[in-house]
Amino acid sequence: MARSISFSEAVNEALTIAMAADENVILMGEDVAGGAQVDHLQDNEAWGGVLGVTKGLVQRFGRDRVLDTPISEAGYIGAAVGAAATGLRPVAELMFNDFIGSCLDQLMNQAAKLRYMFGGKAEVPLTIRTMHGAGFRAAAQHSQSLYALFTHIPGLKVVVPSTPADAKGLLLTSIADNDPVVFFEDKTLYNVKGEVPEGDYRIPLGKADVKREGRDLTIVAIGKQVHTALAAADTLAAQGIDVEVVDPRSLSPLDEDTILASVAKTNRLVVIDEATARCGVAADIAALVADKGFDSLDAPIKRLTGPHTPVPFSPILEDLYLPTPTKVIQTVAELLGDSSIAAAVS
Amino acid sequence: MSMVQTAKPVLTHEKALWMYRKMVEIRRFEDAVHDLFAKGKLPGFVHLYAGEEAVAVGVCAHLSEADSITSTHRGHGHCIAKGCNLDGMMAEIYGKATGLCKGKGGSMHIADLTKGMLGANGIVGGGFPLACGAALTAKRRGTNQVAVCFFGDGANNQGTFHEGLNLAAIWKLPVIFVAENNGYAEATPFTYASSCQRIADRAAAYAIPGLVVDGKDVVAVYQAAEEAVRRARSGEGPTLIECITYRNYGHFEGDAQTYKAKEERKRHLEELDAIVRFRSYLLDGGIATGEDLSRIEEEARAAVEQAIQFAEESPLPSPADLFDDVYVSY
Ligand SMILES: Cc1ncc(C[n+]2csc(CCOP(=O)(O)OP(=O)(O)O)c2C)c(N)n1
């Protein structure tokens, strides 16, 4: 049965199910429980993560399996890699994806390489959960969306869910996966609610979801931008433009077939990603369609991304940084060469 | 490692009043930010320095604008002690165009390089190597400038702490590493997260002096920093000073602080307050009069009020500012 719960609750539920099912699954990170060795603290008063996403897990599974770590990302992320290679199935939280700078080697040169470099003799069943995304007024070092960085590295899987139901099903799959997965959670989606099935269910990695079917134009959108695309699609529908919205859900592996099939049907493509454009996921998807779907295209591919700047603090600037439904509609208008579309909404 | 005790008056009247002024400015500023945040007037999240004033002030009392400091996510106090303008700071926290970083950085990234303030920092442990770099500049140029790296107890477990101390030690860099041990990193106690009894113990591993001071006694901090700055300026290399302190508010605003024991909080807020202690010290020692101090308190209050008014009346950044200060636009 599905009921409406928040993205944050969906993540929590997936962790609970995975930890209950397999005692090799452990959770580690800064304040994932909080208050380690504080005598007076009841477990139900513990933080459960900086935004409370892992609240309650320490009560249920104890501090032996919900490990607060020192602020030493290279240390504990690396330890999670080593533990994964030797029999545990750790879920390590990198609080903000921006902190990857403090521990990239352990993922890029260790976790990502072991299976291949050791001739297939190693497995690293590790999940890194990490927050990303702008719009939280958290400024340049806490607002990036760095999934392109990881997608570039062979040996890592990369997941960016957009809805609570996807988050739960994809996280369960990620934890069960025998390769390292970097699982992105947009901090501005945590309170967004949606229908989520109860119990254990798995959504395969590398399987895109068509979030809205349409005939006239394909929008591929990443993470939270799926919602921006859907809002724009509603407005465009009123003007007789039928948009298909494709959510890749995992960037590595990438479901090329679903994207190409959609473009083969609509003959037009817009890619939306709030991260910067250069060497980004939008560029990658545009290149995929240019390579393998060129014959289906009736118009040049358009990308709508964040600008090539760090994320600014001031709300007025941060709002300008992010894609919006209006910007999507303007992009679609340009693609269709029909300025009356944009004029109608501005 | 040695414990530095407050000795007989070591401060001139002028220095003492400057220190008292800075401490009170920090407290007023942070209390105001706390209230403004509660009223929903400030975007984002803020980490407040109230309670820890004696550390930033006791150390910065030895620095000039030519000296550099690196700071943390809890940076307002360092900024004020290093001479940053309150109007510009408050405007930055409001995200206004008149902010010290034109509204692009916010609370966690306030910087003013003209004052030697190399920036608050959103990355825990980000400051150690930066301070080494500033010290390297001074050393290469043969100036007698120093660099101070302020950092929290949580940061002393980052690799950059160890790499920074080692680098500073082998190159005899003019750096002072100032630990602000407030007992917690977010909700995690220092005693859990660090293997050492004292952060200062770790200095031994890098063969540099490490000392512990009562970080809520501004005179003790002042004295410890005096020797460390002297060493640095005279080419004798880095020092690690651990200041034992306490943050009066939560990790960030909105933190229920369930991990703090009630008695502990009460003792710190009511009995061990650094400003109250310094006030008594100044009065008892005849270094300042009640009138001097009341005047300073009134001026600090007015300065913070003025800063809020300035921030509120300031313009927002303009859309084109989004593309400023990057070397290429796409
Ligand atoms: C590299 C990195 N890891 C984690 C964080 C999240 N974080 C911000 S402040 C903080 C606690 C810092 O504690 P401490 O160094 O003791 O400073 P305090 O907040 O007590 O002043 C943490 C974990 C971060 N900003 N950067």
Ligand SMILES: [Mg+2]
């Ligand atoms: Mg601390």
